[in-house]
Amino acid sequence: MIERQALATKPTLTGERLRLVPLTASHADAMYASTTDPETRRLTGTHRTFTPAQITAWCASRAEQTDRLDLAVEDLTSGAFLGELALTEVDPDNESAALRISLIPRARGRGAGPEAIRLLLDYAFDQVRLHRVWLEVFAFNDRARRAYERCGFQVEGRLRHAFLWAGERHDTLVMAALNEPPAGRG
Template sequence: MIDPTALSEKPVLTGERIRLVQLTRRHADAFHATFLDPETRRLTGTHRDWTLPELQEWCAAAAGRPDRLDLVIEDRETGGYLGELALSQIDKDNAHGTFRISLADDATGRGIGPEAIRLLLAYAFDRVGLHRVELEVFPFNPRARRAYEKCGFEVEGRLREALYWDGEWHDVLIMAALSGSGRERA
């Protein structure tokens, strides 16, 4: 069963090298800088140009959203910004939600993504009570797909030509992880 209070709690989730903390206004500058990076925008399919004031407002309001969880990935030792992730679009009747993650450029290739994903999935399944967590990934992002697969996500389908980027159509892969399946993968 879904615990309706679990998304309102805004937990701090601590891993071996990282900590997931509530997104706040103090993260807006780093969040904005990440989304100014053209490669990050391509890998996430982000067309919208967020201004810094818009992101400051979005980040400041994140703690008050009872229907989603927006967390920042911080380095446990330095507190430095490594990226952000979200659990949203919660379907209480069917116990599933949607997940996304974006890493800062200097956080990639170090196993930060899988560590953050595992922490969030554990919370989503064990505390929120979800049965299924879904995400979208582009075929031109094989590194992300491998990270998701390490954390128990499996490809369930393909949305043909659902992303228009740089004058070309790209497919979108739908992946999902189920409660109790594959979270122990290395």
Template sequence: MDLDRTAPGTGHYRVGGPHVLGPRIAHADLAVAIVDELTTPPTTGNRSPSPSKPLHEPAPAGILGTMATDLSALAVKPTLHGPTVRLVPLDARHTDPMWELCTDRETNRLTGTRTTFTRDRIAQWCATRRDQPDRLDLAVEDPTTGRFLGDTALTDVDPDNNSASYRIALTPDSTGRGIGTETTLLVLRHAFATVGLHRVHLEVFEYNERAARAYTKAGFVHEGRARQAHHWDDRYWDVLHMAALRDDWLSTH
């Protein structure tokens, strides 16, 4: 199963709405992921995580455009530290807060999720996140208390084009404090400076304005829109396409 694929687009829970920051898809990813992974034995990667990079440290001159892509780095599940958040590997201990997030009505609206999840399905999904060598799933935590604030992921990795989709979902009481932007900056730095991806992209519904603003602040660029591609609440909505490119992003962050 893959929480990122049930709904069109790539992203996770809400952003732009009262909750999270992330491309639309959200629990959709979980829906497909659950189906796929319950029938396919996971493979494991046992590499040790490497330390995270500062949030705002532009890449040294001369290295842009020459960095090699190391997709095997996705098998490493790092802990990334920011000023007010800590990103840790998503695992079984996050089952209950993840289930609450996946059953939140507003989150479902912002992500276009129509699937109903049981706690057992979420538990199985969380327990296998560390074993996925071709994606990265991290829980967002308060570094002081360890409280769960949401989750974020790099998914749908395309080895031929060195690209991946991004998503993020925050709990309803974790929005409006810059947590989404800080988390996105940490993940993009890891994606570009450690994994060496060339492009990270996402989709977000036009009514998820808060998410779109957060993505822009973190360095995503609006590339276009699919007109009236999403149907919700008895009307059609546009889907916005955004992306960040490695050289452009590292030269300014």
């Protein structure tokens, strides 16, 4: 049985180099800037264009969500916004949820992703009491796939030609981490 209160209570999780904090309207400007970056849009599969007002409203509404967890990734020293990640599509009956993460360009390739994911996985498994956390990653995104594997995710399947970007079709990989010793949670 999952602990629903652990989703409603928005935690602050601290790692060695970063901190995960509840996503709020204070993160909206930096988050909006990330949604306009062409590479971020490609890596996240974002076709839709957002306005600053839409991003502000969305960020401001995250604290009200009791069935998901949205957190900002911040640099531990400076407090700078590095991205955001979330547990979504929580399925209490099957003790599972989806994970998504988006980092700003200067945070990529520096270990922020794996650290943030490990912090969130520990919270998901130990506090929310999930058994399975899954995600989708585009097959062309080798860096992200390797980071997910380092965090205990394994490829479970391939959705062929599931993503269309700039006229080119790409496969999507489905990956999951389990709350079991072989999951490699360290």
